[in-house]
Amino acid sequence: MSDPKQEFYVGYLPQAPHGLGRFLKAGILMLLLGTVVAAAILSMAQSPYSKAKFEFGVSSILEGRIEELPFPTLMVPREGGGDSRYLLTVFGKKGADEAVAGFAGKRVRVRGTLIYHDQLTMVELGPAAIEVLAPATAEPDASDGTVAGGGAWTQTGAGVERSLIGEIVDSKCYLGVMKPGNLKTHRACATRCISGGVPPVLMVRDEHGLATYFLLTSSSGGSVGRQIVDRGLVAEPVRISGEVVRFGDLLVLKADPETYQRLD
Amino acid sequence: MGHAYQAVGWNRQKKIYDGVLLGAILLYLGGFLGLGFATHPDATFETMLIRALGTGALLLLHVILSIGPLCRLDRRFLPLLYNRRHLGVAMFILALGHGTLSTIQFHAFGDLHPLVSLLVSNTRFDNLAQFPFQPLGFFALIILALMATTSHDFWLSILSAPVWKALHMLVYVAYALIVMHVVLGVLQTETSLWLSGALGAGVLWVFGLHIVAGRREVRVDLTPAGVEANSYVDVCALQDIPEKRAKVVSIDGERVAVFRYDGRVSALSNPCQHQNGPLGEGCIRDGLVTCPWHGYQYRPDSGASPEPFTEKVPTFKVKVEEGRVLVQSNPQPAGTRVEPATFNAEEIDV
Numbered sequence: 001m002s003d004p005k006q007e008f009y010v011g012y013l014p015q016a017p018h019g020l021g022r023f024l025k026a027g028i029l030m031l032l033l034g035t036v037v038a039a040a041i042l043s044m045a046q047s048p049y050s051k052a053k054f055e056f057g058v059s060s061i062l063e064g065r066i067e068e069l070p071f072p073t074l075m076v077p078r079e080g081g082g083d084s085r086y087l088l089t090v091f092g093k094k095g096a097d098e099a100v101a102g103f104a105g106k107r108v109r110v111r112g113t114l115i116y117h118d119q120l121t122m123v124e125l126g127p128a129a130i131e132v133l134a135p136a137t138a139e140p141d142a143s144d145g146t147v148a149g150g151g152a153w154t155q156t157g158a159g160v161e162r163s164l165i166g167e168i169v170d171s172k173c174y175l176g177v178m179k180p181g182n183l184k185t186h187r188a189c190a191t192r193c194i195s196g197g198v199p200p201v202l203m204v205r206d207e208h209g210l211a212t213y214f215l216l217t218s219s220s221g222g223s224v225g226r227q228i229v230d231r232g233l234v235a236e237p238v239r240i241s242g243e244v245v246r247f248g249d250l251l252v253l254k255a256d257p258e259t260y261q262r263l264d
Numbered sequence: 265m266g267h268a269y270q271a272v273g274w275n276r277q278k279k280i281y282d283g284v285l286l287g288a289i290l291l292y293l294g295g296f297l298g299l300g301f302a303t304h305p306d307a308t309f310e311t312m313l314i315r316a317l318g319t320g321a322l323l324l325l326h327v328i329l330s331i332g333p334l335c336r337l338d339r340r341f342l343p344l345l346y347n348r349r350h351l352g353v354a355m356f357i358l359a360l361g362h363g364t365l366s367t368i369q370f371h372a373f374g375d376l377h378p379l380v381s382l383l384v385s386n387t388r389f390d391n392l393a394q395f396p397f398q399p400l401g402f403f404a405l406i407i408l409a410l411m412a413t414t415s416h417d418f419w420l421s422i423l424s425a426p427v428w429k430a431l432h433m434l435v436y437v438a439y440a441l442i443v444m445h446v447v448l449g450v451l452q453t454e455t456s457l458w459l460s461g462a463l464g465a466g467v468l469w470v471f472g473l474h475i476v477a478g479r480r481e482v483r484v485d486l487t488p489a490g491v492e493a494n495s496y497v498d499v500c501a502l503q504d505i506p507e508k509r510a511k512v513v514s515i516d517g518e519r520v521a522v523f524r525y526d527g528r529v530s531a532l533s534n535p536c537q538h539q540n541g542p543l544g545e546g547c548i549r550d551g552l553v554t555c556p557w558h559g560y561q562y563r564p565d566s567g568a569s570p571e572p573f574t575e576k577v578p579t580f581k582v583k584v585e586e587g588r589v590l591v592q593s594n595p596q597p598a599g600t601r602v603e604p605a606t607f608n609a610e611e612i613d614v
């Protein structure tokens with residue numbers, strides 16, 4: 001039986017026939033080589049991942065004032081004056097509304113994990129992460145730590161009417177918790193996040209590919225997450241026409257969700 | 265065989281087989297993660313791992329689907345077939361890892377049960393480009409799970425061979441679902457031609473191989489049908505059958521393996537009782553017909569496995585006349601002893 005094609009292999013015998021053994025050794029080498037080549041092609045051909053960052057496992061401490069409407073945020077004083085507005089979230093596909101309940105307008109210290117991308121920053125709060133601070137002496141004070149301004153965001157300047165084309169993403173994943181955090185493969189996840197109360201954002205890219213982000217609310221500033229989910233408008237091109245209002249660092253697009261248009 | 269499932273045990277060949285399999289899987293996952301992070305430093309670990317496991321499972325599925333036709337085309341691939349079950353289970357474990365991680369990543373910690381979310385979070389059934397792709401992967405995973413859990417011979421006897429075989433033919437349904445899962449999923453957002461090209465090449469390979477191997481089978485089956493009952497059919501010349509081997513012929517649509525050994529000729533129904541392996545592609549070892557797939561054995565004259573095994577295949581009456589082999593068109597009940605046809609050495613050269 002010298003012709004390996006004629007050799008007969010029986011799996012329960014301890015040793016394969018000699019010629020066949022040589023064939024198999026060559027085959028195993030080819031197999032391992034093919035494995036490496038396949039791993040190289042498939043891993044290297046992936047598109048670039050975004051620069052977004054989720055400081056997973058790193059806890060930061062921030063001090064500022066909680067403002068909860070239309071979305072829970074922390075106003076952190078900037079060194080040169082003014083405030084940075086950080087969006088707040090909690091673990092999972094969930095908004096931070098419950099976590100900030102009772103803290104609106106208060107000066108607090110929070111412990112959480114930073115998530116940031118382009119000009120937006122978010123903080124994922126751990127459990128019991130918010131601690132009320134005594135009001136700074138210079139501020140008009142209330143004994144429970146509430147400071148002037150209350151819990152609602154303060155508009156910067158007048159709003160303008162705009163009609164924008166972009167993609168609705170959930171702010172948490174897109175800012176860095178997941179990559180990719182947009183488009184079809186992420187559609188189901190974004191749907192769950194928005195359904196769970198994570199602020200929905202319209203991401204609009206200009207001709208240079210630079211993104212601008214608009215938090216979405218109803219015309220009266222209320223939540224639109226439910227309607228976006230029910231109409232299945234996540235992760236594909238839509239046109240939204242409404243009033244763009246600036247709140248410090250953040251832009252909000254106010255429009256009735258019934259008027260959002262799907263662009264197929 | 266039928267009696268003692270553990271009879272085979274862990275011999276040297278099995279250890280080599282599993283060692284190579286495990287080594288290749290680790291090499292793939294390590295290579296994917298290593299090269300992936302080296303070229304994509306901004307990547308997240310979860311996505312990289314989900315992708316390594318998903319692509320690894322699909323690659324392995326290509327290997328699994330290639331084995332059958334490759335063995336038909338070149339019997340030197342048969343050693344791959346012997347432990348095909350281990351490939352299947354390994355592939356399922358990779359796919360399960362991918363599916364579980366994806367389900368956690370994309371559906372857990374939300375306002376719906378993850379498995380409900382998996383099925384309802386995308387409802388764009390009206391649009392192909394947006395069509396939900398994750399449920400396709402989920403249904404494929406269920407098929408793979410059924411196949412992996414029933415892959416042991418223990419289940420073959422519980423389910424009965426036809427049910428078991430039908431179940432395992434579902435692998436082609438799973439393959440189709442997974443291809444669509446990838447085409448309608450990640451290929452809608454990943455733009456590299458290497459990725460779509462690799463999948464296209466894989467699908468063409470599997471199709472092409474099955475067509476080429478299938479053609480050979482068809483050639484066997486093309487022999488004329490409609491023979492009279494109990495008549496003898498001239499199937500081939502004696503020298504068409506190598507010593508201790510068989511020729512597979514088709515008689516009235518049924519495949520028959522005609523063996524020549526020690527100056528005798530016997531004919532058995534071709535499908536092995538174990539998993540339908542082609543007995544006619546096996547050989548005579550120690551006087552017994554030995555299946556090329558997992559080595560089940562049958563007596564050439566009676567089609568019965570030697571004691572203590574109980575498998576039996578139908579037999580056929582055979583005559584040799586002037587160097588031609590004649591086989592009776594109707595089979596004898598499985599296990600019926602039939603006197604082998606004998607011939608003289610000179611007849612081989614007629």
Ligand code: HEM
Pocket residue numbers: 180185311314315316318319320321322325359360362363364366367370382398400401402403404405408442445446449450
């Ligand atoms: C519960 C079942 C499954 C779920 C939830 C699921 C989910 C996903 C998701 C979300 C992606 C896109 C991930 C990305 O952005 O890269 C994906 C891709 C993929 N899936 Fe699945 N999948 C499942 C089952 C399967 C099965 C059974 C296979 C079989 C081998 C498979 C093979 C792949 C492949 C090859 C890719 C492309 C590579 C990748 O992107 O990960 N999937 N799957």
Ligand code: FES
Pocket residue numbers: 536537538539540541542555556557558559560
């Ligand atoms: S099919 Fe398994 S031994 Fe014949």
